[in-house]
Amino acid sequence: MPEPTPLFQARHLRKRYGETTVVDDLSFAIAPGECLGVIGPNGAGKTTTIRMCLGLTAPDEGTIEAMGGLSMPRDARAIKAQLGVVSQFDTLDPDFTCAENLIVYARYFGMRRSDIAPRVPQLLEFAALSHKADAKPGELSGGMRRRLSLARALVNDPKLLMLDEPTTGLDPQARHLMWERLQVLLQQGKSILLTTHFMDEAERLCSRLLVLDHGRKIAEGRPRDLIAEHLEPDVVEVYGDTGNRGHDAKALAQLPLKQFARRVEVSGETVFFYTDEARALLDALSQQAGLRTFHRPANLEDLFLKLTGRQIRQDG
Amino acid sequence: MSPTLPTPRAAASIWRPPQLTTRWWPVFLRNLLVWRKLAIPSLIGNIAEPLIWLVAFGYGMGALVGQVEVGGTRVPYILFLASGSICMSAMNAASFEALYSAFSRMHIQKTWDGIMNAPVGLDDIVLAEMLWAAFKAIFTVTAILIVMLVLNISTSPKLFVAWFVLAGAGVTFSCIALIFNALAKGYDFFTYYFTLFMTPMMFLSGVFFPLEQLPSAVRAVAAWLPLSNAVALVRPLFMDRWPAQWGLHAAVLLVYALAAFWVALALTRRRFRA
Numbered sequence: 001m002p003e004p005t006p007l008f009q010a011r012h013l014r015k016r017y018g019e020t021t022v023v024d025d026l027s028f029a030i031a032p033g034e035c036l037g038v039i040g041p042n043g044a045g046k047t048t049t050i051r052m053c054l055g056l057t058a059p060d061e062g063t064i065e066a067m068g069g070l071s072m073p074r075d076a077r078a079i080k081a082q083l084g085v086v087s088q089f090d091t092l093d094p095d096f097t098c099a100e101n102l103i104v105y106a107r108y109f110g111m112r113r114s115d116i117a118p119r120v121p122q123l124l125e126f127a128a129l130s131h132k133a134d135a136k137p138g139e140l141s142g143g144m145r146r147r148l149s150l151a152r153a154l155v156n157d158p159k160l161l162m163l164d165e166p167t168t169g170l171d172p173q174a175r176h177l178m179w180e181r182l183q184v185l186l187q188q189g190k191s192i193l194l195t196t197h198f199m200d201e202a203e204r205l206c207s208r209l210l211v212l213d214h215g216r217k218i219a220e221g222r223p224r225d226l227i228a229e230h231l232e233p234d235v236v237e238v239y240g241d242t243g244n245r246g247h248d249a250k251a252l253a254q255l256p257l258k259q260f261a262r263r264v265e266v267s268g269e270t271v272f273f274y275t276d277e278a279r280a281l282l283d284a285l286s287q288q289a290g291l292r293t294f295h296r297p298a299n300l301e302d303l304f305l306k307l308t309g310r311q312i313r314q315d316g
Numbered sequence: 317m318s319p320t321l322p323t324p325r326a327a328a329s330i331w332r333p334p335q336l337t338t339r340w341w342p343v344f345l346r347n348l349l350v351w352r353k354l355a356i357p358s359l360i361g362n363i364a365e366p367l368i369w370l371v372a373f374g375y376g377m378g379a380l381v382g383q384v385e386v387g388g389t390r391v392p393y394i395l396f397l398a399s400g401s402i403c404m405s406a407m408n409a410a411s412f413e414a415l416y417s418a419f420s421r422m423h424i425q426k427t428w429d430g431i432m433n434a435p436v437g438l439d440d441i442v443l444a445e446m447l448w449a450a451f452k453a454i455f456t457v458t459a460i461l462i463v464m465l466v467l468n469i470s471t472s473p474k475l476f477v478a479w480f481v482l483a484g485a486g487v488t489f490s491c492i493a494l495i496f497n498a499l500a501k502g503y504d505f506f507t508y509y510f511t512l513f514m515t516p517m518m519f520l521s522g523v524f525f526p527l528e529q530l531p532s533a534v535r536a537v538a539a540w541l542p543l544s545n546a547v548a549l550v551r552p553l554f555m556d557r558w559p560a561q562w563g564l565h566a567a568v569l570l571v572y573a574l575a576a577f578w579v580a581l582a583l584t585r586r587r588f589r590a
Contacts, residue, residue, distance in 0.1 A: 057589050108434035
């Protein structure tokens with residue numbers, strides 16, 4: 001099947017701030033209707049990449065093309081007319097009500113009040129904010145503010161949405177509501193570029209993932225394929241118990257248990273066995289009294305930690 | 317590494333010419349809509365202070381000073397002071413808006429970041445903020461002029477021309493203030509601008525007393541201050557005369573405005589790394 005023409009294509013992007021290279025030879029494309037997830041530790045270059053995609057900062061090297069032949073930053077205005085953006089931190093206007101926020105923002109796209117006013121109730125309904133039309137952002141919960149930001153990003157009926165950590169700081173209910181809304185947008189045929197720190201979010205929403213670290217792309221593919229490619233199918237977590245002598249984590253990670261696992265990682269008092277033989281490993285573990293174990297399939301978080309390591313990054 | 321890798325390009329200079337479009341208007345309109353909600357309290361704040369100065373100094377000091385000589389003509393002190401202090405009001409209104417309020421929008425509320433995610437460039441935002449601060453100055457000046465007419469301080473038909481001069485001065489001072497907005501790390505920084513730049517200028521521009529009182533070296537500096545050039549244009553118009561050397565004074569204000577806008581834009585671009 002031939003690849004559809006990408007809606008957005010970045011080639012060999014590079015960006016330096018002083019001596020630090022924050023984005024290094026990064027290429028990616030977003031196909032129409034696709035949700036591309038960008039994951040990576042803090043400082044991996046996710047936000048800088050989005051800023052370059054928005055023409056807010058020019059790459060030192062590389063090209064960005066979008067919407068059929070337009071080029072960033074030269075055609076920034078024409079490209080942004082077809083983009084919707086939710087940035088990492090809310091930039092809602094605190095002096096305006098929810099409805100006014102949408103109307104004022106639509107004017108930045110050259111729309112008249114009469115163009116946008118009829119759509120305001122629909123947008124507020126989509127954001128589950130109909131009852132808050134006359135409330136100011138300061139009176140809203142974190143989840144409501146994020147949904148208002150999403151509604152605001154939709155005023156121009158964009159083809160492509162760029163969402164920088166849209167659910168950071170939200171409680172599970174608010175996060176699930178946001179996911180549901182993003183699924184609806186994908187069903188409507190919109191494309192999404194999404195950065196996130198939540199692996200379940202990436203797995204749920206994204207048809208394809210880009211894993212960044214130190215500004216470089218270290219993996220790319222469908223979430224399930226990436227897991228199958230890089231990881232063993234099962235994970236057994238064993239929580240050591242230093243209070244009971246003999247069961248400290250480092251000792252558990254040695255033979256004979258190690259023979260049942262392809263890879264063993266120790267983090268604090270927890271041992272992670274990555275294995276194809278979960279049954280045999282669990283049987284062997286059950287011989288040892290007083291251990292707590294947790295058996296689960298390998299997930300995206302395991303992949304992420306395998307590729308980017310367990311050490312804490314800047315701002316982490 | 318790919319053989320098709322393009323060669324590094326030179327970063328666009330922050331000193332490149334302004335790229336201005338009509339998209340400044342929705343940004344200006346946004347500020348206008350917010351202000352409309354607070355216009356009446358803001359109006360009282362904007363004109364109360366200059367009027368207190370005028371009444372206290374004009375009538376109080378005026379009784380002691382009597383008349384002041386301006387260009388060979390003796391005028392009541394209240395007229396002298398009114399024509400100077402209205403220039404100071406234009407300066408203060410534009411500066412407050414382009415410093416504290418613009419900084420809130422730019423840095424605290426991140427309103428500018430939100431706007432730049434839409435098809436509006438940073439240059440248009442800076443232009444809109446400049447014109448908005450100038451508008452605030454025009455609004456304040458208009459209100460004060462009306463009060464001065466009611467108080468019968470001046471009834472010169474040339475006040476109409478003075479209004480345009482004051483509008484221009486509003487533009488000049490908002491351009492200058494935006495330079496400091498672009499450099500600020502926090503509100504404290506603006507204290508320097510007020511105490512080290514605006515307050516000395518207030519005393520060196522002939523607002524409260526004639527410049528002839530000053531030593532000649534100080535006068536030579538004072539002659540090139542933007543506020544003294546604004547006063548030199550406005551005061552004769554209050555006296556129903558055409559200003560001497562009006563072309564020179566207008567040119568000084570214009571050069572300040574253009575140069576300051578360019579510098580403010582470059583520094584703001586640097587701030588946003590755009």
